[in-house]
Amino acid sequence: MTVASAIFYFFAAILIFFSIKVVTTKNLFHSVMSAFAVLLGTAGLFFLFNAEFLGIVQILIYAGAVTILVLFVVMLTTAGPKYRIVWETPLNIWIFVFVILFGGMLGMIVLSIQWPVAKPVALHGVTEALATRLFVEYLLPFEVASILLLAALIGSIVLARRD
Amino acid sequence: MTVIGVAVLKTLIVLGVAMVNLLLFLYMERKVLADMQVRYGPMRVGFHGTLQQVADVLKLLLKEDIVPKAADRWLFVLAPMIAFVPSFMLFMTIPISESLVASNFNLGFFYIFGILTIVPVSVLVAGWASHSKYSLIGGLRGAAQQISYEIPLLASILGVIMMTGSFDLVKIVEAQQGFFYLFGYPVLPRWYIFLQPVGFLIYFVAALADTQRTPFDIPEAESELVQGYNTEYSSIKFAIFFMGEYFDTMIISALSVIAFFGGWSGFGPIPAPIWFFLKTYLVLYFIIWLRATLPRVRIDQLMDFGWKILLPLALLNIMVTGFLMIR
Secondary structure, eight states, rough: OHHHHHHHHHHHHHHHHHHHHHOOSSSSHHHHHHHHHHHHHHHHHHHHHTOHHHHHHHHIIIIIIIHHHHHHEOOOOOSSSTTTOOSSSSSHHHHHHHHHHHHHHHHHHHHSSSSOOOOOOTTTHHHHHHHIIIIEEEEEEEHHHHHHHHHHHHHHHHHHHOO | OOHHHHHHHHHHHHHHHHHHHHHHHHHHHHHHHHTTTSOSSSSSSSGGGGTTTHHHHHHHHHSSSOOOOOSSSHHHHHHHHHHHHHHHHTTTTTTSSSSSSSSOOOOOOHHHHHHHTTTTEEEEEEEETTTOOHHHHHHHHHHHHHHHHHHHHHHHHHHHHHHHHHOOOOHHHHHTTTTEEETEEEEEOOHHHHHOOHHHHHHHHHHHHTTTTTOOTTTTTTHTTTGGGGTTTTTHHHHHHHHHHHHHHHHHHHHHHHHHHHHOOOOOTHHHHHHHHHHHHHHHHHHHHHHHHHHOHHHHHHHHIIIIIIIIHHHHHHHHHHHHOOO
């Protein structure tokens, strides 16, 4: 096993463990922190695959900004660190049946397909290629998307204002 | 396996350099503060108190490690680590001279700002996990302050990055070699502080706020919030928080030297790393000076200033830089 694949499995283990933790933990705050770990692990994978720009954006936006926003929401809405998520709906046997069936189906598809493996390419200037795509080739869609986002931003501020 | 060996070795070397500089900075802060308040500062341990920091660190390590009963145990232990690791990771990319850098890659500044956004998470987590009202208020304040000031911090440095055309820290310094000439005589070194004065001012204020130094130490505010988010922390956990914070201050100073004061460039026979450290410690001296001089601002003043003055000014700076570059 090479160093790179060892690091890959390390990050993969973190991702799987904390992804499960996000949905199974009873503590809302722990759930958010597990999501934080998942986002950092994803950034680690990006770094491993030489996509530094994507990795840093992942940290900057998801692990940094989004996690903090969610933490703020949790802190300002729930009742203290002892708050627990309670599952009130009785568990239905059909849920398990469907999950197992669907999971089995997915597993069979994944295993049966011969996945194409990309040839390793020289990864210099990934960021430049990305910038060229965004700001030269697809400039108009990019600007439209940013105007849409701005509209959504202003809309949410208008909705949230009390007066 | 040699890859990992080299990585570990580099990490250890950087950790050593960072720790030695931390001790130096702590000693300098105490002595300079004392000097400005007309006292001696630490005098007893070692020659003129030089070993005081070592004694303090040992004291912190030997103290009882208390976890409050109501605290969220896991998160309480995790928070100092989230504070320390990113701060230390930043040291890996700081170039001390052209070749003395642990890990340089072409997105240096972007990486630094990316990693800096993790730090507020630790402040929030510490405030929450302590289950104490002072910690919670301190944590909320700290996170709000750091998020608000990270945006002008990033925007202020963009002027420099636009003029260099690269995020690479080494390239930014190399772009600042040489002099400005007046009538054929070199009058000023070609540093970005003279080309980007507004950018530098915004950067410096935002950096002070981001690292919670006086006059922006609102999240800690000893006199109102009893240390804010780290009220409940003691012993080694407090020491780790403390180190993370001081690391941040040192990083911010080193970055200002790289981005605005020509990094390791200098003159005469003095080697480049010495120049770099000299400039960094001058910036640190200025920060300590501010601490000894200025009172703390209020939280609403801070937020107003960040969003309504600093951010528009930073954006304007980017725009003007863009116009000047097109010509």
